[in-house]
Amino acid sequence: MVNSEVYDVTIVGGGPAGLYSAFYSGLREMKTKLIEYNPFLGGKLNVYLEKVIWDIGGLPPTKGSQVITQLENQAKTFDPTIVLGEKIVSIQKENNIFELIAENGNVHLSKTIIIAVGSGILKPTKLAITDSQKYESTNLYYKVENLEQFRDKRVAISGGSNSAIDWANTLEPIASEVTLVYRGKALRGHEAEITKLLNSSIKCYFNNTIDQILPTNDLTRIKTLILKDHELELATELDIDALVVNHGYDRENVLIEKPISGIEIVDNHYFKTGSGCDTNIAGIYAAGDISLHDGKINLISGALHDGLVAVNAAKTYIDPKAESYGMVSSHHDALQARSK
Ligand SMILES: Cc1cc2nc3c(=O)[nH]c(=O)nc-3n(C[C@H](O)[C@H](O)[C@H](O)COP(=O)(O)OP(=O)(O)OC[C@H]3O[C@@H](n4cnc5c(N)ncnc54)[C@H](O)[C@@H]3O)c2cc1C
Incomplete structure (x- = not known):
C-alpha cells in the first residue's frame, strides 16, 4: 500500500538517534514519521533495560528502561507519526520524492530521510535445542527485564561473554543460586568482573553446554538442564527455576547489505557521513551508531547529537532559507507555553 501523504522527514529506526531526531524534527516544524521494525521503541537500550546508565549529560544514573520511556515521551512531543513493526528494505527516488519500501509492501513517501538503524535489527541467538521456544513464555529468558522476577530463584545462565558474566554477578545477590554454563575453558571479559564472579x-561449569531440557510434569516450564562436559564426556543434571541465555545477537542490516544505489558505505558497516550527518546522496542523512564521521562517538550522547545535526541539515535541504539550527527550547514559544 502506498501512503500518499508526503512527509518532510522520515526516520528509519526507533533507537536513541531516531527518537531524538523525531523530537527535534517536530521542534523544527517538519512533518515527521518514524518507522521501527520492532513492536517497541528504544533500540539497543532493550538489551540492557535493567542496567544503570551514568554517562548521559544532565541525567542522574538512570536504568535503560527509564531512558527509553523518557526518550519516547520526548519523541512524541510534536505528535510525529510512529509506525511500529515495519522493516524498511529499500529506498528509491521518484520525481524528487524518496520512497521507503517496507518488507510488507507498504511504501512511505518523504522529502528527506534520516537513517538511524544502529547496528541493524538485533535478534538474540536462540538456544539450539528443539522446541525450546515453547518455554520462552515461562522460564526461558533471552533478556533480563526485571531483576525481581529472579529473586530467590535457582538461575542458570548460559554464555561466557561480558553480558553473561555481568548478569551472573548482578543476579548473584538476588537469586538463591546462580550457575554459569559456558562452552569455553575460561571466561573472557572484563578482568574485574571475572575476578568478582570467580x-x-x-x-x-566450563567446557559445558546445555544438551537437553527436561520439563516439569505439566510440560510448561524447564525443570532440569542436562549439561554435557565436552572434555570429560560427562553429563550433569541441574535443577533450575529460570534459564537466561546470552549467546549474543544475530544482526540484520538490510539497508547496508542491499544499500541504496550509489550510497557510500565504509567497512560494510557504516554510512559515511559529513559534518551534517549527510550521506553522499542529497536528502539522505545517517544518525547514531550507523553513521561514521570525524569525531563520531558511539554512545547515546553521540546518537542524540547526530539526530540534532541530521534534522538541521534536512531542514535546510528542504528550505535553504531556514535557520541552520532551531530556536533554543528555553525561548521556544510553544514549548514555553506548555511548560506553564
Ligand atoms: C550492552 C550495551 C551497553 C551499552 N551501554 C551504554 C551506556 O552505558 N551509555 C551509552 O551512552 N551508550 C551505551 N551503549 C551504546 C548505545 O546503546 C548506542 O550507542 C545507542 O543505542 C545507539 O543508538 P542508535 O539509535 O544509533 O541505534 P540503536 O539503538 O541500535 O537503534 C536502531 C533501531 O533501528 C531499528 N532498525 C534497524 N534496521 C531497521 C529497518 N531496516 N527498518 C526499521 N527499523 C530498523 C532497530 O530495530 C533499532 O530499534 C551500550 C550498548 C550496548 C550494546
Whole structure:
C-alpha cells in the first residue's frame, strides 16, 4: 500500500538517534514519521533495560528502561507519526520524492530521510535445542527485564561473554543460586568482573553446554538442564527455576547489505557521513551508531547529537532559507507555553 501523504522527514529506526531526531524534527516544524521494525521503541537500550546508565549529560544514573520511556515521551512531543513493526528494505527516488519500501509492501513517501538503524535489527541467538521456544513464555529468558522476577530463584545462565558474566554477578545477590554454563575453558571479559564472579558463590561449569531440557510434569516450564562436559564426556543434571541465555545477537542490516544505489558505505558497516550527518546522496542523512564521521562517538550522547545535526541539515535541504539550527527550547514559544 502506498501512503500518499508526503512527509518532510522520515526516520528509519526507533533507537536513541531516531527518537531524538523525531523530537527535534517536530521542534523544527517538519512533518515527521518514524518507522521501527520492532513492536517497541528504544533500540539497543532493550538489551540492557535493567542496567544503570551514568554517562548521559544532565541525567542522574538512570536504568535503560527509564531512558527509553523518557526518550519516547520526548519523541512524541510534536505528535510525529510512529509506525511500529515495519522493516524498511529499500529506498528509491521518484520525481524528487524518496520512497521507503517496507518488507510488507507498504511504501512511505518523504522529502528527506534520516537513517538511524544502529547496528541493524538485533535478534538474540536462540538456544539450539528443539522446541525450546515453547518455554520462552515461562522460564526461558533471552533478556533480563526485571531483576525481581529472579529473586530467590535457582538461575542458570548460559554464555561466557561480558553480558553473561555481568548478569551472573548482578543476579548473584538476588537469586538463591546462580550457575554459569559456558562452552569455553575460561571466561573472557572484563578482568574485574571475572575476578568478582570467580570469588563469588556462582557455580561455573566450563567446557559445558546445555544438551537437553527436561520439563516439569505439566510440560510448561524447564525443570532440569542436562549439561554435557565436552572434555570429560560427562553429563550433569541441574535443577533450575529460570534459564537466561546470552549467546549474543544475530544482526540484520538490510539497508547496508542491499544499500541504496550509489550510497557510500565504509567497512560494510557504516554510512559515511559529513559534518551534517549527510550521506553522499542529497536528502539522505545517517544518525547514531550507523553513521561514521570525524569525531563520531558511539554512545547515546553521540546518537542524540547526530539526530540534532541530521534534522538541521534536512531542514535546510528542504528550505535553504531556514535557520541552520532551531530556536533554543528555553525561548521556544510553544514549548514555553506548555511548560506553564
Ligand atoms: C550492552 C550495551 C551497553 C551499552 N551501554 C551504554 C551506556 O552505558 N551509555 C551509552 O551512552 N551508550 C551505551 N551503549 C551504546 C548505545 O546503546 C548506542 O550507542 C545507542 O543505542 C545507539 O543508538 P542508535 O539509535 O544509533 O541505534 P540503536 O539503538 O541500535 O537503534 C536502531 C533501531 O533501528 C531499528 N532498525 C534497524 N534496521 C531497521 C529497518 N531496516 N527498518 C526499521 N527499523 C530498523 C532497530 O530495530 C533499532 O530499534 C551500550 C550498548 C550496548 C550494546
